[in-house]
Amino acid sequence: MISVRIEARHEDRAFLIASCPFGGECKWSIWKREASGAMWHWDGSIEAPTISPSINCHSCGQHFTVTSGVAE
Ligand SMILES: [Zn+2]
Numbered sequence: 144m145i146s147v148r149i150e151a152r153h154e155d156r157a158f159l160i161a162s163c164p165f166g167g168e169c170k171w172s173i174w175k176r177e178a179s180g181a182m183w184h185w186d187g188s189i190e191a192p193t194i195s196p197s198i199n200c201h202s203c204g205q206h207f208t209v210t211s212g213v214a215e
Pocket residue numbers: 163168169200201202203204205
């Protein structure tokens with residue numbers, strides 16, 4: 144099971160941090176404004192974030208979606 148959390152950086156951006164099966168964490172920049180190109184859109188929720196599109200981690204191979212705070 145993947146656990147995720149949000150680390151706010153600025154009013155319109157944050158890091159999404161996911162637990163990594165190899166130990167440690169994987170981290171992505173996410174944006175509250177409209178996503179374009181290779182960006183992830185964040186709905187702005189810290190407690191129950193929704194991120195789109197899905198995330199495919201090239202470091203650890205996890206592929207998951209984050210919907211209302213649930214990563215699967
Ligand atoms: Zn990873």
